[in-house]
Amino acid sequence: MIEKLRVAVIGAGYWGPNLARNFRSSPEWELAAVCDLDLDRARRLAEQGGGTRAESSLAAVLAADDIDAVAIATPATTHHRITTAALASGKHVLVEKPLADTVEHGADMVGRAAAGGLVLMADHTYCYTPAVLKMRELIEEGALGDILFIDSVRINLGLIQPDVDVFWDLAPHDLAIIDFLLPGGLRPLAVSAVGADPLRSGKACVGYLTLPLQNGAMAHVHVNWLSPTKVRQMIIGGTRRTLVWDDLNPQQRLSVYDRGVDLDIQSLDGVERSAATVSYRLGDTWSPALPETEALRSMVDEFAGAIRGRRSPRTDGRAGLRVLTILDAARRSLAEDGAATAPIADLALAGNS
Numbered sequence: 633m634i635e636k637l638r639v640a641v642i643g644a645g646y647w648g649p650n651l652a653r654n655f656r657s658s659p660e661w662e663l664a665a666v667c668d669l670d671l672d673r674a675r676r677l678a679e680q681g682g683g684t685r686a687e688s689s690l691a692a693v694l695a696a697d698d699i700d701a702v703a704i705a706t707p708a709t710t711h712h713r714i715t716t717a718a719l720a721s722g723k724h725v726l727v728e729k730p731l732a733d734t735v736e737h738g739a740d741m742v743g744r745a746a747a748g749g750l751v752l753m754a755d756h757t758y759c760y761t762p763a764v765l766k767m768r769e770l771i772e773e774g775a776l777g778d779i780l781f782i783d784s785v786r787i788n789l790g791l792i793q794p795d796v797d798v799f800w801d802l803a804p805h806d807l808a809i810i811d812f813l814l815p816g817g818l819r820p821l822a823v824s825a826v827g828a829d830p831l832r833s834g835k836a837c838v839g840y841l842t843l844p845l846q847n848g849a850m851a852h853v854h855v856n857w858l859s860p861t862k863v864r865q866m867i868i869g870g871t872r873r874t875l876v877w878d879d880l881n882p883q884q885r886l887s888v889y890d891r892g893v894d895l896d897i898q899s900l901d902g903v904e905r906s907a908a909t910v911s912y913r914l915g916d917t918w919s920p921a922l923p924e925t926e927a928l929r930s931m932v933d934e935f936a937g938a939i940r941g942r943r944s945p946r947t948d949g950r951a952g953l954r955v956l957t958i959l960d961a962a963r964r965s966l967a968e969d970g971a972a973t974a975p976i977a978d979l980a981l982a983g984n985s
């Protein structure tokens with residue numbers, strides 16, 4: 633039997649209990665402590681399982697020799713401070729999305745984890761859903777061919793958040809998924825963001841992100857807190873096939889369409905003519921069978937695997953940092969009425985070539 637790793641969950645608000653439940657159900661982990669500034673909240677969560685202690689002092693958790701790792705589920709503005717303190721105490725760190733509140737903070741976290749030889753993982757939860765894992769597999773094996781476009785919609789009647797706009801609240805999910813799916817990660821040539829605040833809430837409640845990719849491909853993300861209907865859909869078009877992921881349709885979350893447009897560019901007398909050679913493929917549609925496993929359970933197991941194997945987790949700090957660079961470029965683009973804005977080069981920021 634392998635010895636369990638011991639983790640403390642920091643933050644027992646809305647999301648912390650989901651992390652705690654999955655650490656408890658994993659044979660890899662023992663939930664040693666729950667820490668929240670609100671001690672009653674920490675106690676209520678700690679009491680749900682045997683032997684977990686409740687703390688209100690982060691310093692006490694970090695000073696404990698019997699804790700290997702922390703999982704941070706506090707507001708984004710606190711991620712950098714808590715992460716750097718945890719890394720300085722030799723703890724491995726799992727951080728909720730978004731990795732941090734600024735690119736500079738995210739890069740500092742990545743740099744410190746690398747220097748300390750510690751695992752820094754971003755909880756990009758959707759990347760551990762069976763549907764997204766299957767999509768990655770299909771893209772990796774070339775089932776889609778070259779990617780032509782990605783269209784992601786995440787809209788519903790959402791809580792207008794006090795501290796962040798709709799881009800920082802919802803788009804981290806879409807960006808993290810696209811980053812996970814594209815070989816080499818999401819590295820757009822530019823970011824254009826336009827947003828609307830029709831209720832005068834003081835921040836964008838409706839947002840559109842346009843991300844030109846290499847080779848003329850395009851990704852688009854639509855996020856919205858004001859939609860009465862909930863949509864969670866991503867379409868990924870390729871030269872061979874197109875994937876449609878509808879996360880709200882449990883009977884058929886994923887569909888693969890063998891349909892598309894073929895464009896044969898022929899050279900006649902040295903002149904390229906394309907208009908006459910368009911053809912449409914109208915092949916089968918099929919739906920891959922997907923297991924019903926909880927994403928967070930796979931995520932906490934991946935965290936353990938990375939620590940034990942001394943390797944980068946699938947959604948490492950760098951993936952979190954790439955998402956941050958796009959959110960940061962979106963913030964700058966929004967201020968310039970949607971001007972195409974280059975993301976800061978994340979690897980340079982993290983001190984690597």
Ligand SMILES: NC(=O)c1ccc[n+]([C@@H]2O[C@H](COP(=O)([O-])OP(=O)(O)OC[C@H]3O[C@@H](n4cnc5c(N)ncnc54)[C@H](O)[C@@H]3O)[C@@H](O)[C@H]2O)c1
Nearest residue numbers: 643644645646647648668669705706707708728729730757
């Ligand atoms: N992965 C996902 O799908 C998902 C979903 C929801 C939220 N989140 C993320 O989880 C994080 C937390 O969000 P939430 O909705 O649970 O927030 P929340 O406000 O409900 O809970 C945050 C908790 O952290 C505590 N806290 C704040 N500062 C602290 C500190 N310094 N030390 C200890 N405790 C502290 C607060 O008292 C509160 O109980 C955010 O980064 C959010 O984006 C991720």
